[in-house]
Amino acid sequence: MAHFVRNPAPRRLGMAAAGVWAAGLLLSGCSYVSDELWPSLTGEDPAGSPPAPMAQQIPASPAEANPQPTLSPPTMGSTNFVVPGVTPGQATGTFVGQKVQQMRGELAQLQQQVTQRNQALQNVRNQATQNSQRYHGLVAAVSTRLQMGTTPGNPILISQWNQAQTQLDQMAADVNQLSSLGNQVAADSAMATYLLQSIKSTYSLSGAIDEDHRQLAVLEDETAKTVVLIDRLLGELSQDVARQTNYIGSERTNLTTLSAAIKQGELLGPALGNRATYFAGAQQFAAADTAMPVSTDGRTPLVVIRFDRADVPYQQALYNAVSQALARKPNAMFDVVAVAAGGSQAQAASNQNQARRNADRVLRSLADMGLPASRVNVAAASNAQSAANEVHVFVR
Known part of the structure; x- marks a missing residue:
């Protein structure tokens, strides 16, 4: 049975406690990082608040100036x-x-x-x-x-x-x-x-x-x-x-x-709330089309899902972690990285295929949870030290 480990506050972690947490993370089927490890997005500047900048008038874009903006319905698959x-x-x-x-x-x-x-x-x-x-x-x-x-x-x-x-x-x-x-x-x-x-x-x-x-x-x-x-x-x-x-x-x-x-x-005109969604969505789709491969160096994953058995119950932990990330940063983007385990040349090739399938499975879960595909980037990596295929989800 998988165990989901939540990180305690950093200031309370001693050396021994940190070692215990790291061991729990490696043994768990799915784990995610607590909000307490995120940098504060709303903290006050200790040096004091800077003087308020003078208001500047920014002219409206052609889309914003259009009194009746329209958006075609999303295109369905055609395969x-x-x-x-x-x-x-x-x-x-x-x-x-x-x-x-x-x-x-x-x-x-x-x-x-x-x-x-x-x-x-x-x-x-x-x-x-x-x-x-x-x-x-x-x-x-x-x-x-x-x-x-x-x-x-x-x-x-x-x-x-x-x-x-x-x-x-x-x-x-x-x-x-x-x-x-x-x-x-x-x-x-x-x-x-x-x-x-x-x-x-x-x-x-x-x-x-x-x-x-x-x-x-x-x-x-x-x-x-x-x-x-x-x-x-x-x-x-x-x-x-x-x-x-x-x-x-x-x-x-x-x-x-x-x-x-x-x-x-x-x-x-259309609802005001939908206008911002429409224009932001168009920009997100354009950005997703040119997404580059993801580098995981130096980053702590939001979620680590270890596929060490047939049915890993990761959905609830994934949903909770992504929900908390969006609560902190509503415009957050996510990187889903398929991490293949090591082995012989034949085993490594098989693990790469299986890891990609696991990543596709996580992508479908995110889509079913309502996360737009335009906000997710996909990449692949390998870890010769890992005994099982994993999927890492990063937030940016």
Whole structure:
């Protein structure tokens, strides 16, 4: 069972206590750094407050000066996930050969389910796009009429606003379908991982012939490709749900503001809180596109997740740590670093792949917690002294 260790205050740490804390950090499945180790962001200057600077007028940017700024809805994923297929094989008559046939059938059934999930995803995406287009058409019609000027409480605009509200509810229903589909794909991911481990374990069974191992190698390769495909599908689903949820929440606030404008008979513009979010979000996405590899030298991780067993319960500790970091620094960015354990050349290559998959898993968890993908940077590292793969999360 994993233990989560919170650091005591630095001023109370003696040498012995520091050694005990370090040992607890290494033995824990997941640990995070307390707020007390963070530099103060609100402390007063001991030298006294400097004189207040003279106010300066900064001209508004073109976006801020626009009385009716607009933002297109977030783009949904567009990948069509096609399974690699299953290569048939001849029965060998051995016990291992029977196991291979059984697992080949399980893989075929799993791939069929993934194909159905993909078709459902494409249908929901098409439906969500149509609902979004109808919604924005209605909002644009109301905004244009208000901008031209109209009577307070115009019944035509009220009817269009009600239709827009219905379309927004349909968009929320689309997100619920994506969430439900994500749960199903998560179950497929667990099944695929279990099947891959079963195939690897079958190599050690006695009584096999060369043909059994040849078919096992083919089956292992196709199962590994299926695992990667399912992980990508799950990743896109998580990002779609997070982005659409945030966008719909913002649009509900905008509809409330638009309702007040209809009552007044003139355009007020979008909600003020959403304007800052929109412009900041655009800048964050632009910054994420040019993110450089992360250097971990000299930095203390916010969270260390050690994947030394199949199911590490890291989600609650990760959520608590990230929540506290955002409370201290609302515009914080995060670096997720996949740290691979050492070993022989073959083991090191396998650990690097597994560490990256673990990092993708942590990324999906952060997306499910509502953290925008634009605020996360990903990198990889290795540690020859580590006995298990780890994922380090840094805040900056």
